[in-house]
Amino acid sequence: MKPWLRDVVTSIIAVIVFAILLGLVYPLAITGLSQVAFPGDANGQEVYVNGRLVGSKIIGQNFGTPVLEKNGKVEEVKGAVVTEPDPRYFQSRPSATEGGPYNAAASTFSNRGPNSLKTKEADEENIKAYLELNKNPATKAEYDPGLSVGKIPVDAVNTSGSNLDPEISSANAWIQAYRIAAVRHLTLAAVDALIAKYTSGRGLGFSGEEGVNVLELNLALDRGGHTGRSPGSGANS
Amino acid sequence: MTFAGWFTIVAFVVVLSALAFPLGTYMARVYTGERVFLSPIFAGPERFLLRIIRVDAGRQQDWKAYAKSLIVFSLAGWLFLYLVLRTQDAFYVPHALNPLGFHSAPANVTFNTVSSFMTNTNWQYYGGETTMSYLSQMIGLTVQNWLSAGVGIVVAVALVRGIVGRAPRQDGVAGKGIGNFWQDMVRTILYVLAPLSVVIAIVLASQGVIANFSNYLHVHTITGLTQTIAMGPVAGQEAIKMLGTNGGGFFNTNSAHPFENPTQFTNFFEMLAVLIIPAALIFMYGRMTGNRRQGYAIYATVMFMFLGAVIVAYIAEAHGSPAQHAAGLHTGVISGSGGGNLEGKEQRFGIAGSALFDVITTVTSCGAVNSAIESFTGIGGAVPFANLSASEVIFGGVGTGLYSILLYVLLAVFLGGLMVGRTPEWLGKKLEAKEIKLAGLGILITPLAALFCTALAVATKAGRASISEAASSAKLGVHTPQGFSESFYAYLSQANNNGSAFAGYTGLIQPNAGNLGSHGITFADVLGGFDMVFARYAPILFALAVAGALVGKRVTPAGLGTMRTDNGTFVVLLIGVIILVGALTFFPALLLGPIVQGLTGHLY
Numbered sequence: 001m002k003p004w005l006r007d008v009v010t011s012i013i014a015v016i017v018f019a020i021l022l023g024l025v026y027p028l029a030i031t032g033l034s035q036v037a038f039p040g041d042a043n044g045q046e047v048y049v050n051g052r053l054v055g056s057k058i059i060g061q062n063f064g065t066p067v068l069e070k071n072g073k074v075e076e077v078k079g080a081v082v083t084e085p086d087p088r089y090f091q092s093r094p095s096a097t098e099g100g101p102y103n104a105a106a107s108t109f110s111n112r113g114p115n116s117l118k119t120k121e122a123d124e125e126n127i128k129a130y131l132e133l134n135k136n137p138a139t140k141a142e143y144d145p146g147l148s149v150g151k152i153p154v155d156a157v158n159t160s161g162s163n164l165d166p167e168i169s170s171a172n173a174w175i176q177a178y179r180i181a182a183v184r185h186l187t188l189a190a191v192d193a194l195i196a197k198y199t200s201g202r203g204l205g206f207s208g209e210e211g212v213n214v215l216e217l218n219l220a221l222d223r224g225g226h227t228g229r230s231p232g233s234g235a236n237s
Numbered sequence: 238m239t240f241a242g243w244f245t246i247v248a249f250v251v252v253l254s255a256l257a258f259p260l261g262t263y264m265a266r267v268y269t270g271e272r273v274f275l276s277p278i279f280a281g282p283e284r285f286l287l288r289i290i291r292v293d294a295g296r297q298q299d300w301k302a303y304a305k306s307l308i309v310f311s312l313a314g315w316l317f318l319y320l321v322l323r324t325q326d327a328f329y330v331p332h333a334l335n336p337l338g339f340h341s342a343p344a345n346v347t348f349n350t351v352s353s354f355m356t357n358t359n360w361q362y363y364g365g366e367t368t369m370s371y372l373s374q375m376i377g378l379t380v381q382n383w384l385s386a387g388v389g390i391v392v393a394v395a396l397v398r399g400i401v402g403r404a405p406r407q408d409g410v411a412g413k414g415i416g417n418f419w420q421d422m423v424r425t426i427l428y429v430l431a432p433l434s435v436v437i438a439i440v441l442a443s444q445g446v447i448a449n450f451s452n453y454l455h456v457h458t459i460t461g462l463t464q465t466i467a468m469g470p471v472a473g474q475e476a477i478k479m480l481g482t483n484g485g486g487f488f489n490t491n492s493a494h495p496f497e498n499p500t501q502f503t504n505f506f507e508m509l510a511v512l513i514i515p516a517a518l519i520f521m522y523g524r525m526t527g528n529r530r531q532g533y534a535i536y537a538t539v540m541f542m543f544l545g546a547v548i549v550a551y552i553a554e555a556h557g558s559p560a561q562h563a564a565g566l567h568t569g570v571i572s573g574s575g576g577g578n579l580e581g582k583e584q585r586f587g588i589a590g591s592a593l594f595d596v597i598t599t600v601t602s603c604g605a606v607n608s609a610i611e612s613f614t615g616i617g618g619a620v621p622f623a624n625l626s627a628s629e630v631i632f633g634g635v636g637t638g639l640y641s642i643l644l645y646v647l648l649a650v651f652l653g654g655l656m657v658g659r660t661p662e663w664l665g666k667k668l669e670a671k672e673i674k675l676a677g678l679g680i681l682i683t684p685l686a687a688l689f690c691t692a693l694a695v696a697t698k699a700g701r702a703s704i705s706e707a708a709s710s711a712k713l714g715v716h717t718p719q720g721f722s723e724s725f726y727a728y729l730s731q732a733n734n735n736g737s738a739f740a741g742y743t744g745l746i747q748p749n750a751g752n753l754g755s756h757g758i759t760f761a762d763v764l765g766g767f768d769m770v771f772a773r774y775a776p777i778l779f780a781l782a783v784a785g786a787l788v789g790k791r792v793t794p795a796g797l798g799t800m801r802t803d804n805g806t807f808v809v810l811l812i813g814v815i816i817l818v819g820a821l822t823f824f825p826a827l828l829l830g831p832i833v834q835g836l837t838g839h840l841y
Contacts, residue, residue, distance in 0.1 A: 208501030
């Protein structure tokens with residue numbers, strides 16, 4: 001066989017062999033092993049409440065309620081349901097995925113440049129919304145008496161990388177705790193205790209930042225005082 | 238900035254060095270044919286694989302034969318991947334492997350994607366969860382994640398063999414052999430990539446990286462909304478994506494996505510996975526030359542530049558962005574929040590975890606991102622630019638990094654020789670005009686491709702169509718530094734086979750998930766595709782040619798006047814050469830984009 005022809009034959013066989021080994025055997029083996037060894041993690045850490053799938057523990061959610069039009073229909077803009085934050089729940093970070101916030105079928109970066117006017121405007125809008133949300137609608141006073149623009153933690157108004165961030169900072173949670181305590185008639189200490197319970201520590205003690213898992217925290221609020229975990233949530237954490 | 242942040246950086250360097258050193262020794266033994274502890278397991282499969290691909294094990298190839306095998310193999314891989322991706326909707330596949338019935342992406346985008354994965358670039362104009370079936374991710378993209386990593390490594394190994402000239406004499410190419418491409422590939426996959434990849438995949442899966450063939454989840458949230466969550470067999474691909482410095486995300490937001498990088502720990506672990514082989518290769522080089530100090534000198538050089546980049550990026554990002562400050566935000570550290578420029582960054586990674594990850598994946602050719610580079614501050618964003626401008630010599634991609642910096646070493650030895658007025662010698666071999674020319678071309682080809690494509694893209698209407706900032710910035714249109722940065726980064730990243738993106742630059746318009754009605758931007762897709770292929774294979778050919786030119790040379794013992802290449806003086810010289818070449822080629826372009834943004838608090 002001529003040398004170049006030998007290379008061609010070898011290449012074709014090699015590509016097919018490697019495709020089978022590395023493209024089928026390897027991923028199937030890893031997936032199979034994960035399904036057996038870490039079923040909860042491998043399937044996305046689904047969280048069920050009363051048999052209903054309410055989310056993935058590690059994918060952020062929009063804790064808003066649909067805005068109803070005058071005729072009682074759900075308001076939509078470009079196919080995305082318009083929502084307003086539900087004051088009874090801790091709110092996740094702002095999310096700019098297409099088709100509404102926290103669209104986990106199509107993660108996107110927000111593409112907000114550091115020197116862009118658009119970024120500043122988006123920040124200002126989020127600041128306004130955050131202050132509004134944490135203000136008692138009746139008395140017009142902030143739930144957290146110390147809250148002002150300069151006190152807002154950056155995670156509360158900046159979008160995340162994936163736009164699916166499941167966590168907020170402790171500082172953000174502590175501010176929202178005032179609102180939650182007032183709206184749900186809980187003591188601030190009780191809410192802060194829940195926050196501490198659902199705060200993830202740094203990796204190995206130093207890597208990354210602490211964060212509060214918003215979904216777990218909200219589910220704990222709904223269980224009202226019971227801080228035990230719901231069945232099926234975070235089985236492997 | 239926090240203590241934990243600085244500690245993360247220090248801990249990373251320590252752990253990396255501690256792991257890379259033994260791996261380097263191990264790899265040196267693998268490639269010199271010595272027995273290693275995995276030999277009992279893999280010697281049989283190695284012989285078997287070589288037999289079925291009809292390769293005569295141990296037959297030495299000269300550099301031309303080695304290059305020919307490499308090119309033909311790459312071409313076959315290209316065609317196979319193109320076939321897989323273009324037939325995504327035509328072939329019958331079990332439902333579980335294409336649960337949403339995604340169609341194929343348009344031909345122009347596929348051209349770009351295939352070139353991208355074949356060249357270890359993993360530039361992605363598409364979002365994985367809205368474009369690729371599970372089958373395409375596995376048998377298409379995952380396979381090239383392995384093979385492109387393997388190709389990079391074997392070129393580095395071949396170049397080192399050429400430098401040390403220990404090729405056995407046989408088969409009529411006596412003294413010219415630089416190894417056997419096929420045997421090197423099989424060994425790389427079996428002995429190096431496979432064991433590490435399996436371990437990494439299992440660790441990641443245990444921490445929450447998903448691995449399933451489920452349909453996308455349909456969630457009814459507690460506030461009465463619905464959410465669809467993309468799933469897939471991620472863990473296996475994630476491991477080789479990091480380990481092979483590929484960087485192509487299973488999901489659109491890559492390692493920022495919680496299913497790819499779920500915890501603070503996995504972030505640290507993934508960063509190690511990216512740098513372990515590039516770092517180990519440097520130690521391997523030292524051991525193969527018979528003088529470990531040769532490796533330490535290069536390690537010191539790249540570590541110095543790496544740390545410089547990390548420190549600048551961390552400080553800049555911790556400071557916050559002009560947009561944040563203009564909006565009235567306080568970006569300092571407060572109780573319960575790390576502060577900083579958290580736009581485009583995940584809470585769990587924080588500023589240090591994002592800045593470090595960003596530097597690691599842009600000094601290597603990895604290009605994975607765990608935060609939006611587009612949203613980095615001007616100076617923080619200039620760091621990935623600077624890293625790319627160094628053309629992958631600071632650790633670099635698997636293999637690519639080593640052969641790139643060895644070309645720089647050759648150049649530095651030449652310049653040093655000129656300074657002291659002696660014939661330059663490297664490890665006892667005299668360097669002559671031929672090697673210097675080849676190395677010079679190998680070094681300059683990447684910047685040339687990057688700058689040529691950028692110029693073409695910003696000067697033409699077809700090129701500017703890809704800039705997202707242009708469409709939205711009504712006042713100034715395309716003339717913002719951000720728009721220039723996006724274009725420049727796109728072609729710089731593709732030329733360096735990096736694949737990270739200033740996300741604003743697009744080559745695929747996709748109105749719906751699943752590719753129905755989507756169309757590519759031919760200009761950006763095709764120019765980018767050629768940019769990647771040219772800037773990958775031309776330097777490979779030059780590196781192999783250098784190996785071929787050096788391998789047969791007589792080794793003379795070092796004398797008193799020989800310039801040493803394993804001491805501090807040489808490290809300083811090498812750093813100087815790298816910075817000089819990078820600055821001379823890229824400084825004007827960098828000025829127009831990121832540096833302007835870094836120097837101003839002005840918004841536009």
